[in-house]
Amino acid sequence: MLSALTLNDQLALALGVLGLLFLLINLLILKRNKPKHIPEPGKQAVEHLLHVSSEEGKRLVVGLGHSLANSNLDLAGASGLSLQRALLKRSLFNDHPLQSYSGDGVLACLSRMVVRGAYRGALASELFSGSLSQLSGTSPLAYTSSLVNQIPDSSNAGLLLAGQMSPVVLLALDQADRHALPSISAIASLSGQAAGFIGNSVNLMGEDIFNAAGKLDQRKSSLAGLGAQDWLRIAISLGLLLGAILKMGGVLP
Amino acid sequence: MLAAMFFVPQGSGILGVVLNWVIIVAGVALLVAIASLVLTHLRFIAKGKKGFLLSLVLVISFLATLALGLLLGVDHSTFLGFVGAIIRPIETALLGLVALIMMSAAMKIFRERGWSALTVSFGVSAIIFLILGLGFLQNLNIPALNEVIRFVEALPMIGARGLLIGIGIGLLMMAFRVLFGMEGSGND
Numbered sequence: 508m509l510s511a512l513t514l515n516d517q518l519a520l521a522l523g524v525l526g527l528l529f530l531l532i533n534l535l536i537l538k539r540n541k542p543k544h545i546p547e548p549g550k551q552a553v554e555h556l557l558h559v560s561s562e563e564g565k566r567l568v569v570g571l572g573h574s575l576a577n578s579n580l581d582l583a584g585a586s587g588l589s590l591q592r593a594l595l596k597r598s599l600f601n602d603h604p605l606q607s608y609s610g611d612g613v614l615a616c617l618s619r620m621v622v623r624g625a626y627r628g629a630l631a632s633e634l635f636s637g638s639l640s641q642l643s644g645t646s647p648l649a650y651t652s653s654l655v656n657q658i659p660d661s662s663n664a665g666l667l668l669a670g671q672m673s674p675v676v677l678l679a680l681d682q683a684d685r686h687a688l689p690s691i692s693a694i695a696s697l698s699g700q701a702a703g704f705i706g707n708s709v710n711l712m713g714e715d716i717f718n719a720a721g722k723l724d725q726r727k728s729s730l731a732g733l734g735a736q737d738w739l740r741i742a743i744s745l746g747l748l749l750g751a752i753l754k755m756g757g758v759l760p
Numbered sequence: 761m762l763a764a765m766f767f768v769p770q771g772s773g774i775l776g777v778v779l780n781w782v783i784i785v786a787g788v789a790l791l792v793a794i795a796s797l798v799l800t801h802l803r804f805i806a807k808g809k810k811g812f813l814l815s816l817v818l819v820i821s822f823l824a825t826l827a828l829g830l831l832l833g834v835d836h837s838t839f840l841g842f843v844g845a846i847i848r849p850i851e852t853a854l855l856g857l858v859a860l861i862m863m864s865a866a867m868k869i870f871r872e873r874g875w876s877a878l879t880v881s882f883g884v885s886a887i888i889f890l891i892l893g894l895g896f897l898q899n900l901n902i903p904a905l906n907e908v909i910r911f912v913e914a915l916p917m918i919g920a921r922g923l924l925i926g927i928g929i930g931l932l933m934m935a936f937r938v939l940f941g942m943e944g945s946g947n948d
Contacts, residue, residue, distance in 0.1 A: 526932045576786040582938070583931055589943065612790025619796070638800045642793035648851050656814075674862075678854070681861045695927060697920055705865045705882075707872050713926030717934055728942035732933040739929050 525742060529735035536734070537727050550721030552691050552709040553590070553667065557597055557723070559689075560664035566603030567594060568663055570679065571618055572670020572695070573610025573650040583695035584614060586717050587669030588621055589729065590693070591640075593720035594667075595625040599634070603662050608643040610650030614670070615642035647673040654679045659686055666690040666708075669719050674702040683708070693719035714740075798822060888912065 512520070560567050569591055575584035591607055598605050607622070609615040618640040626635040643657075644650035655678050658666060666683045668676060672694045683690040684707045692703030693716040703710035711719055714736055718729065753759045801815035809815075825843065832839040866886065873879050891897065892909060937943045 523932065526929070527936055530933060530936050576782065576789070580782065582935055583927065585938070586930075586934065589934075609793075612793040613786050615793035615796070616789045619793075637796050638803070641800060642790075642797045645790070645794075648854050652850075652854060675854070675858050677861055677865065678858060681865065697923060700923070705862070705869050707868070713923045714930035716927070717930035726942075728937050732937055736929050736933055739932070740926075743925060743929070 522739070522743070526735060526739050529738045529742075530731055533731035533734035533738075534727065537731050547715065547721075549691075549709050549711050549715065550719060552689075553594070553719055553721055554723055556665040556667070556689055556691065557594060560603075561598065561601055563664055564602040565662050565664035566601070567598065567605050568654075568657055568666050569594065569605060569607045570650075570654050570666070570668040570670065570672070570676070571607055571609040571614055572668075572672045573614075573644065573647050574671040575611045575617075576613040577611050577645070581671050581695075583716075584611060584671035585617065586671075586693070586695050586719075587667075588614075588617060589717075589724060590667065590669045590719045591618060592621050592625065593723040595622060596629075597723065599625060599629050599631060604634075604639055606657075607640040608650070608654055608657065609640070609670075610642070610644045610647065610653075612642060612645070615640065647675055651675045651678050655682045658682045658688060663688055667693070667719075668699075668703070668708075669693040669716065671695045672699045674698040677702040677705070680708055691719070794822075885916075889916075 556567065569587065571587040571591065572584050574581050591605065594605050605622075607618050609618050619637065622640045623632075623635055626632050643653035651673075654676075657663075658679060659682070666679065666688055668679070668690070669692075673696065676692075676694065676699060680690055680692065680702065690708035691711070692699070692708045693711040694700050694703055695716055700710065700712045700716075704712075718724065718733060720729075750759065798819060801818050804815040805812045805819065828839050828842065834840075866883075869882065870879055892913060897905065897909060934943070
């Protein structure tokens, strides 16, 4: 049956199996000794912003994106949920807790579950409010215009954009810049990353968007995933070199 | 399911069923999220919270659109005309605003990040691709020039592939964590 698959499918299957293997190995390694996760300066920005919001008694606004199960299934749209979870754990009892906005129904429900779970885990279910995680538009433009409307509030300490967003989100980044609101973008689409680059925000690109929380997320699964990502990156680089050599040698079609 | 994806002819029936389930669940999730949004704004109106007038506008427009949609049907020309007459101008205005802000951001990038190699190369590449996008160089029909243009137009994909590979790796790890329940609902 495997012979019925194209070369691309076979490569995808091999990468998937390899990724799973690396993840399991890293999970086992983590049990024995805990490797340090050293984030890059961009990821420390999230931690810094969290401290600033706690000290000033202001809230952080997180935009989780507008695409998870809307028109096409895109798991990258859920990349902001781990950031939301990491920030919530450290801002549950702040004067203004974390406020999240989603542009997708499934994402809004998942985000609400994350908020509910965080308060329940802290034995503070009575502090939970559904308004902390809202659906704010069902199309990219509606989502962005809703987000733009939330930024001028004086009780905001910063804006974090994490998830799948279109470059229209540049409106929100520009609004944040005009109100001197620090912003961090960890957008899963290439055009969104370009918008974050030309905006005045700390911009995370590539695989960094899946670990925007940086030092704040010290769960075993996240750390193991980071280790597995590094190993897989090396494996892919070696594979690409090998593929180039085989192609030049005429072995590959 | 993952195995079924690779053996498409045999697994296509199961895939179709699961996809239908996904569409139904996504639709229900959207209804739940919309209901939660409307209830939140009704609470804002009842408490007289700051900005409750905007919440009132939202609730009234939502109920009016819902009522019209239920009465006329979502495919009715009057309903589509009504919705389109409101949404299209707003979206067009926002897109126009995005274009203006992109232009100002392109100018601002040099002020904010300085004249570094990154910003200069960004500006130069933007101008080059703008000229290539106009098409008049291609219309000259010079074979050597066309080859150069084809090479230059392929350059962004080289950089984009690096980012896409990184995103793909991160996505794969996140997918495994979701599949094996390591990405819980927050109650860790």
